[in-house]
Amino acid sequence: MPLYKIINFSPTTRILVWKITESLEDLLSQVVLKEKTQLRLNEMKSELHQRGFLSVRMLLKVAGFNDFDLHYDEFGKPYLNPNERHTEPVEVSITHSHHFSAIIFSEDTVGIDIELQREKIIRIADKFINEKELSRLRSFDAIEYIKKLTVKWGAKEAIFKIRNEKGISFKDHIQVNAFELNDKKTIAKLHFEGIVKEFNIIFEEFENFTLVYAFEK
Template structure:
């Protein structure tokens, strides 16, 4: 399908989300892929991962870029050759790309009960306002995970811990926006964060 949703949180930032309904054969058509990119795709054991990966290249195309415009640094963080900031995510049937003049990070996750099992690995300060008995506990945990993953992607610093270094202020009852902090090596970094929920998935983006 075409782009599922486009979001413009400010004049310098655009997010595009893709719902992956197409087959692998359809998605790989009409894409100009670097040899190393094609090798990576062909080496993937899961068609779901292949489709997610290729859908990201279609999102790049929707922004006016090609695979040749994208490269990764030694930490695995994506970059664009023109200097614009980019962050990429995909989960099951959705993928997303954000491009901005400023530092950004995004994440998308399927809302699943099993997140409760790993909550202790990424929740610290947030336990003060979480309610395990609430009907939306899984959704709230997923929001927190997405926010922290977004922070991790934009900070791109080895050793950063979701639990120790990332802090998510409670979302208010009437908005899906909040503030998040990275407290790392005696320096505090503040970010504006927004979340969206659709079709059983949670999406978050963080902007410096």
């Protein structure tokens, strides 16, 4: 069971990370899926995506939940029903990318994202970062540039998972403060339809992946 790491961020927030090494068959043999989930799995064309999807159910199992506890609202945001082991409501956010998946459980309003660090992000940077910020980031060497872009993308993804509102633009509405990679944290703001929200952003790197999670203040 490749539970990669557990991050006990605070007494009320816990992050579980899974490294996906199992075959699709191995994962299927270890989880019980409700009918709706099985149908969704069957519709996925990529086995990598299927394995990521199932690894999330493995993380739920480790945390004392199962697929029958996990539901999605009308906007696609996940939530957990209380069960015998967890009688109080808990916030949840889910992510998977390539051979890693992660879940954050918290009493706070949270979002999470994991991304592979890759050069491709440079080509799409102007889609999610404004020109002034891009000019500043381009002063760094290529490796740091890619890593910082990945943090910013992950932060914006995590915030979007929290707010999940139609019309939010990563480039125009979410700004992430400047940071150093060693800081492992920063602040971000969402300006959207007259509302301003601030978020604490926490990030870390492992095996060329960047894990980012956001807390709404």
